[in-house]
Amino acid sequence: MEVRAGISLSSLFGLRMLGLFLILPVFAVHAPKLAGGDNLTLVGIALGAYGLAQAFLQLPFGMASDRFGRKPVIAFGLVVFALGSFLAASATDIYVAIAGRALQGAGAISSVVVALAADLTREQHRTKTMGMIGATIGFTFAVSLVVAPILYEWIGMEGLFVLTGVMALGGLAVVFGAIPDVPRARHKDPGAAPSLASVLANPELARLNFGIFALHLVQMAMFIVVPKALIDAGLPLAEHWKAYLPVVLVSFALMVPPIMIADRRNQQKAVMAGAVALMLAVQAGLAFAHGLTALVVLLLLFFAAFNVLEAMLPSLVSRIAPERARGSAIGVYNTTQTMGLFAGGLAGGWMAKHFGAGAVFALGGALMLVWLALVAGMRPVNPSKSRSLTVETNTA
Numbered sequence: 001m002e003v004r005a006g007i008s009l010s011s012l013f014g015l016r017m018l019g020l021f022l023i024l025p026v027f028a029v030h031a032p033k034l035a036g037g038d039n040l041t042l043v044g045i046a047l048g049a050y051g052l053a054q055a056f057l058q059l060p061f062g063m064a065s066d067r068f069g070r071k072p073v074i075a076f077g078l079v080v081f082a083l084g085s086f087l088a089a090s091a092t093d094i095y096v097a098i099a100g101r102a103l104q105g106a107g108a109i110s111s112v113v114v115a116l117a118a119d120l121t122r123e124q125h126r127t128k129t130m131g132m133i134g135a136t137i138g139f140t141f142a143v144s145l146v147v148a149p150i151l152y153e154w155i156g157m158e159g160l161f162v163l164t165g166v167m168a169l170g171g172l173a174v175v176f177g178a179i180p181d182v183p184r185a186r187h188k189d190p191g192a193a194p195s196l197a198s199v200l201a202n203p204e205l206a207r208l209n210f211g212i213f214a215l216h217l218v219q220m221a222m223f224i225v226v227p228k229a230l231i232d233a234g235l236p237l238a239e240h241w242k243a244y245l246p247v248v249l250v251s252f253a254l255m256v257p258p259i260m261i262a263d264r265r266n267q268q269k270a271v272m273a274g275a276v277a278l279m280l281a282v283q284a285g286l287a288f289a290h291g292l293t294a295l296v297v298l299l300l301l302f303f304a305a306f307n308v309l310e311a312m313l314p315s316l317v318s319r320i321a322p323e324r325a326r327g328s329a330i331g332v333y334n335t336t337q338t339m340g341l342f343a344g345g346l347a348g349g350w351m352a353k354h355f356g357a358g359a360v361f362a363l364g365g366a367l368m369l370v371w372l373a374l375v376a377g378m379r380p381v382n383p384s385k386s387r388s389l390t391v392e393t394n395t396a
Helices: 002-021 024-033 042-068 070-089 095-105 110-120 123-177 196-201 203-233 243-262 268-288 292-320 323-355 357-376 383-395
Strands: none
Touching: 002 070, 002 095, 002 110, 002 123, 024 042, 024 123, 024 323, 024 357, 024 383, 042 070, 042 095, 042 110, 042 123, 042 323, 070 095, 110 123, 110 323, 110 383, 123 243, 123 292, 196 203, 196 323, 203 268, 203 323, 203 357, 243 268, 268 292, 292 323, 323 357, 323 383
16 A cells, blocks of 8 residues: 555656646746746746745645545645646736746645655655655656657647646546545554644754755756757757756666665765755856756756755655654645745846846855755764654554
């Protein structure tokens, strides 16, 4: 049941994120065709509106799922997302596109999906499931970069939005046909759950929350300027897959050894520090890169680091968070993730418009430098303590 839950929830999460990621590689290039789309600040808001709506609604959706059940809330969120996709597909100006993107984000089911994953897995297997979900996000992002330019040439931006809406409705079959029901005999430990304030004040969780915020801010901001950089380097939009495909395949091969080292040798801190340092180096390189070869190499390094971090962070949150506050911790984590998406779109678009692409990469580098300093003070995760807590909980 746990294997089935992990696979089905990861696929649902990936389907959900595909609605965001399919737009990234092509929207900035398409936007000038919309009325008002020549304003890069508005383009950035359109990209980031998804994240802003998510940020406001992650916790309410999580609370609703506690009261009404996980699956009904997930189904409602998928329908809302589909409606936003269809609205965005009808856009002839940038403002309708912004409204559609915001409505897409209003189906904020990420926290509910992760909470359901925790409901359906035992403590000793939960890290694997969280890691599977994190890796799926990275995989979905990478695949979207390959297929989005091709699909855009075939069906246009309207077709891309319609496709994401149809896939969201198809996700209803996954919810009610593939995801197991939560076992009834799943009792919680007695005692009051830690407050939300205590979760927010936890320094180890705060480091991870800042990390996911910075990671997705940089990701969103980059793809306001990277597609145009590739075009300027001589690679037409329809051929961007020729750069993304080898980069994606090689980056997934590169991410495996660090993840194995982090998990099997309990070297999460060292691996995370290395990945963040690599992200910092990539931002510095992109600020001065010239030529297609340099861009492709830097994108390869970016994806390798991004995939490692995207797989590690949710797993660490699930392990560090107190047992009775895991839902709150996941809700805060997902909220900061989506706030990063909005902030990246807004800041990236504004800085690209007023200061150029170099300023976007400078912002990314500064955030990675701060994150690297925070990782330096991170306490190593103690696997033996995690195992002992599991034994105690099962015994009780």
